[in-house]
Amino acid sequence: MAIQAFAAALVLAAAAYLVFNTLANLEARRIASGFAFLWREAGFEIGESAFAYGAADSYLRALAVGLANTFKVSLPGIAFATVLGTAIGLFRLSGNSLLKNLSSGYVEFIRNVPLLVQLFFWYALITEALPAPREALKPLPGVFLTNRGLFFPTFAGVPELQGFNFAGGGALSPEFAALLIGLSIYTAAFIAEIVRAGVASVPSGQWEAARALGLRQQHVLRHVVAPQALRVIVPPLTSQYLNLVKNSSLAVAIGYPDLVSIANTTINQTGQAIEGVAIIMAVYLTISLAIAALMNWYNARLR
């Protein structure tokens, strides 16, 4: 009991000391603490946003644009990484030695290079190796690959060359594309290992019994192996999804306006460092807890 009281007192004393210092420093620097700045005019433009935003809008709206951009890259990233990771994880278990070695090489290489290096690489590849809009690559009719981004037709219209760039249709910026490719490929390597371990955890007797019943390969996988493997796969998969969302914060390094990037600009402009970092941490903690809760619910259903 005495130890606990002492520990609690120590933590509280340290916290009080930091708070006291901080208040004194804020006073000295004439920074008003609190979240009132969120309703002031942001005064900066954002390269891409999911909804209408202008420099005259508030910091709150700017941060909302950032959060929307975080989701805009994380959700497709999770989908791509899952599909690619599952495929590669199964390739690693396949009898085909070519596929097996190739996917092992992929996993080894991708996992041992920092994500930030990979993001810079993809961004450099898109902006340096792809041609200018006038000489755009056309892999499919109506689809244009350029160093200014990827343009594709939508129901609203088709992209057309106007001046130095394409207009109309849908567009993915180079920053978005680099981040999405980088996150998907990086996380897929980790997911592949999880899928491989999960499938390998199913005893070979289960395979043999299912085959002895005369089930075909795809049915064995779907009805016998997958339900058992998923129980092993889901918990670590959850943490990979969380990692992908957290890693999307590296967007700030290649200039994609995600939440961290916008919060960073806000901190630099207003000096509200504590509030800015608190917003970032609160948002990511909420996302982490939400994904964890969702996957726990799914995991409980599997049992």
Place this chain on the structure above:
Amino acid sequence: MKRALNAALFLLILFLGWRFLDWALVRAVWQPDPQACRAASGACWGFIVEKHRLIAFGTYPYEEHWRPGLASLLLIALWVLTALRQRWWVVAAWAAGLVVIGILMWGGVLGLPYVENERWGGLILTLLLTTFGLAIAFPLSICLALGRRSELPVIRAVCVAYIELIRGVPLISVLFMASVMLPLFLPAGVSIDKLLRAQLALILFAAAYLAEAVRGGLQAIPKHQYEAADALGLGYFQKTFLIVLPQALRIAVPPLVGTCIGFFKDTSLVLIIGLFDLLSTIKVSLNDPAWTGFGVEAYLFAAAVYFIFCYSMSLYSRRLEASAGRSLP
């Protein structure tokens, strides 16, 4: 059908591999000449040749580059020694080695000119951030892991809150906290330089992740080990440090090495708060107007360097796991 698919795949890989080798080796330019590089259709490794000093040593004074070079080699040698031999004299070697590295990097004695740590950069910075980050975070993580399994609710709550908070937020936000918030936490007149602030953030971050690896080891210790220690009349600290931890840490070695590899990769994020680590010097070297547009080569080189370090660590970890598997029943 299967064989045809296999052959098609093989041909595709052969074609892509040949295209890459053709670009990376056959048509590549190796001499540091921007004109030749722009004229050629292959990779421009001349860029790396031209900028290798900046990439390796950052803004450290040019004539003194041998000092961070020697310090890097010494640090790598110490890591290799630690991986190969676990004896008491390795600790002594570390102590002596770190003093030598400190003298080499700062100077100011033995006729070496003084170099302030704002000018340190490149590989040595990445290695130093990793080394000190892990060395200080490791004991901290053991305390956190023990605290998380403690029977005292207040201590357990503090440790759980800390570990889950750090693991729930991106490293960038911890680095931002250290770089923009930490100056506000300190009393007036006290300031910590940028390198130390980043190091502090990395330590806080690594401690939470290492603590989870240690906790895994602690959980693997069978209950009868605790009971046997209790039956012998050992107190908490004797039980923990003589019975539980030696076994738990041995079990936790593979996940700990995995966390260390992740941490080595994560040190590259200090670029975002403006430190000159290895990745940062590579990025800065691309700012030279005469040499813009060779980012693909530069980052492939960065990937290769990081890969060599991380892959050696993961091979080592695999060897450890294999030998641990042999010795267990």
